[in-house]
Amino acid sequence: MADIEADYVIVGAGSAGCVVANRLSADPSVRVALLEAGGPDRSPWIHIPVGYFKTMNNPAFDWRYRTEPDPGLNGRQLDWPRGKVLGGSSSLNGLLYVRGQPEDYDRWAQMGARGWAWPEVLPLFKRAEDQERGADEHHGAGGPLSVSDPRISRAICDEWVAAAQAAGHKFNPDCNGETQEGVGYFQLTVRNGRRCSAATAYLRPARGRENLRIVTRAQAEKVEIEDGRATAVVWRDAGGRLHRARAHAEVILASGAIGSPQLLMLSGVGEGAHLQEHGIPVIRDCADVGRNLQDHLQARLVLKCNSPTLNDEVRSLANKARIALRYALFRSGPMTMAASLAFGFLKTADHLATPDIQFHIQPWSADSPGEGVHPFSAFTVSVCQLRPESRGEIRLRSPSATAHPTIRPNYLATETDRRTIVAGIRMARDIAREAPLKAHISEEFRPGAAVESDAALLDWARNSATTIYHPAGTCRMGSDEGAVTDARLRVRGVTGLRVADCSIMPEIVSGNTNAPAIMIGEKVSDMLVEDRRAGAARR
Template sequence: MNADFVIVGAGSAGCVLANRLSADPNNRVVLLEAGGRDTNPWIHIPVGYFKTMHNPSVDWCYRTEPDPGLNGRSIDWPRGKVLGGSSSLNGLLYVRGQQEDYDRWRQMGNTGWGWDDVLPLFKRAEDQERGADDYHGIGGPLSVSNMRIQRPICDAWIAAAQSAGYPFNPDYNGATQEGVGYFQLTTRNGRRCSSAVAYLKPIRDRENLQIITKAQVQRILLDGKRATGVAYRDASGVEKTIHADREIILSSGTIGSAQILMLSGIGDPNHLKENGVTPVHTLKAVGHNMQDHLQARLVYKCNEPTLNDEVRSLFNQARIALKYALFRAGPMTMAASLATGFLKTKTHLETPDIQFHVQPWSADSPGEGVHPFSAFTMSVCQLRPESRGEIRLNGPDPLTYPKIVPNYLSTETDCRTIVDGVKIARTIAQHAPLASKISEEFRPPAALCMDDYDGTLDWVRDNTASIYHPTGTCKMGAGEDAVVDHKLKVHGIEGLRVADCSIMPEIVSGNTNAPAIMIGEKASDLVLNDA
């Protein structure tokens, strides 16, 4: 089989590329996805992440290696294994990050990636429910909507944060990110608007686009220093090849794109040989520079009902389901969090360095069910961690998961920032009107003194989890520590690009789905301009 463009991975960026590249009927495009089609109904119900995360039919179900920064714990790293990728099972939160994030990318030598360059791409992608303005667009494929549900405990958190001195911000994707407010969501009429829904569904019948699911990519085929095709195993396990007359674009995510490059012989020669792979091109940076957002989840028991109580009985579950079926309203429209805050741990900082996710429910993890008591959760994460991890091969078999070495909390700044974030969270909980609704500080325990730095850090190491924002393993840049250039071309290899969150030189200050879609938009322009 031959195509002009072969896209590996139908995730947040890959779906964008499939849409934009196939818009010209003269371009033959093949989109390969290791997972299946997005037919699971829970994918399309916003609260369905409770059912899809940790479900091996749509989730890769990765786990990290034991991490010293987490007192030796391994933690879950859900990643989408389905059309839409992680946008089909994420928390639906639409966050771009700070303008300064992208300006830093440009200052690092990545021409065309400053805020003024990427803002038009965010707007082009967007169909903003609030309408168009200087920061938002309408008419794009991706629907961005306001919450369809509010809960008093989240309203109280926002009011308490304001009482503690933090400003209200109605649009953290607007002129400034700083402040507290409510999340916006990638939903349309009360249903999830994944990248597959936004970009693939409307154009699946294009004659020049072929979508192949259950296609496990084995390696990139190389002719000297040119990428010529892709070898993959189909649903029956038969190895097949597709030849690319123009380009191959890897959009398999921070884990998958790095793994495929290394399985293809592109990476650190010593590491490849140790894992039974013959080196063909030296790029020592492949798999390095990995960054993620680590969240400390604080849970408070309440003296009034929360969502924990609403979903506990079968009668209430039936009532909630009926409300959603009839009106596309109620708790089933809920994203992973309702309220948010982007705050500074130090007054001298130019931009916020921590983010809050506030939920009117509590659980040990999505998919395990809510706690058997009234409670809410506020999680806090450091926005720009200094710690860097890596993806390592675990042998030459593409079906063997690579080793994920996050290296969390390995710098003093990271440790102090997360401890300061926990202290700010506990301080907000002491302000009206939130304080009167709290009956008990559950996690961390009230006995842990707010000023006990060592004790709080140890609690963090024992209790934090990922917010599932892995980035950076195919870093964009010009030096030896980079994998792709500012046009996303793999250094030293013709006909091969990477377009997903793995190209981020630094993680953005917020959730990563909107930036991933923007990267897909940018990559499509770069590919079409060169073609």
């Protein structure tokens, strides 16, 4: 078993892991090892914004997780794409830059996550950001992560935004600004027409550092814990050989809301009875490891149009060639498109303090990315509940690190969740009846005009809704003894071990999760540097 020696060993080169690797290795006296189960991010499809059509569900880049049959979805199973490549899910996501609501982070602090209130995390968002519009009180410029406006527009999205305003919703030029509420256009993690993944933003500038070792195709097997302290990560290379990465200071798990709880359980940290079922010695009995699973569910309305949409543009080989040439020459056009162009952050009830529904407006329609667009003119309105009450869990399927864990999201398990998704679908229909949009809609293809009652709409959602790829919460932080980590992301009961990814969220944020994951990486980096300096001062 060959060894790597480092001060810090990071498991997972995703959105947060890349940040931590960059920030820690900025000190040349600190040795950092970054282990990534996937391969390098060399494929051009990773860097072309619309490449998510090619990378999702592709085993070269995607873990290709799949849920267990879910009662809330009438027993359906869902594919859960997660990045297995440098950059993690930031290398194959929809490129949308959304922070969530300030109130999300204030709630974290109220739940015991001291230091995570909005005034404390906003500077980290700003530090990470290179905002195309320039710096202001809400945004930063000059940071590693490029945030830019779309290089493509489509009339059907403009008409949706206009119709939403006609329905009484205000225009919002920046959902990450003073308020999230309103309708407008997404900003993207794109730099000069190319994806700005966490690997591009944070790893690429750091690759030449002698004190940073990046190891790809390194499947973590477990964290070795001796006398209550994390001392090393055992990992297996592509040829099946075992290795050990020794951590003289700390191990940081940044493997995401599925990978991090799985690795904790494989290492003996989890619900004792569950670990014993799989023959794993219990080091720290913590029932909440893998629990508190949350995700955003989306119901996708498809509206047929009497005028061309992107579906028509990409149907012929000649058009595809023209689109590719435009991208090659000018880095513009449909190949720069994110998963959605327009947004709506709206309230389904007047008494709500903040939006509880997010709309993603896409100038195309398909059953899923990678399957190709529908053979007719149409666009998509995705209805996503922002703060689901339902909670699921991750559990081991076997004691093998290569066996995917069981994923039980438990969607639509509460009355609030069921009522909200139906209200969001009705709101989408109301907007579609407003001018100028209604003149361009020939038919509601899905769910269809015949699906009208609340019960029928809920059943349609159960039969068709899918993940919007935002798992979170499975290693929640907090001040209570049941929390997996404390507010400094240290695993309770184990010294020298932290978790830094979306699994630490006590509650999922009200929006897409990539920007918050990068902020979490910035936050834990500061904590690690502070603790290192404090330790040096004591010595």
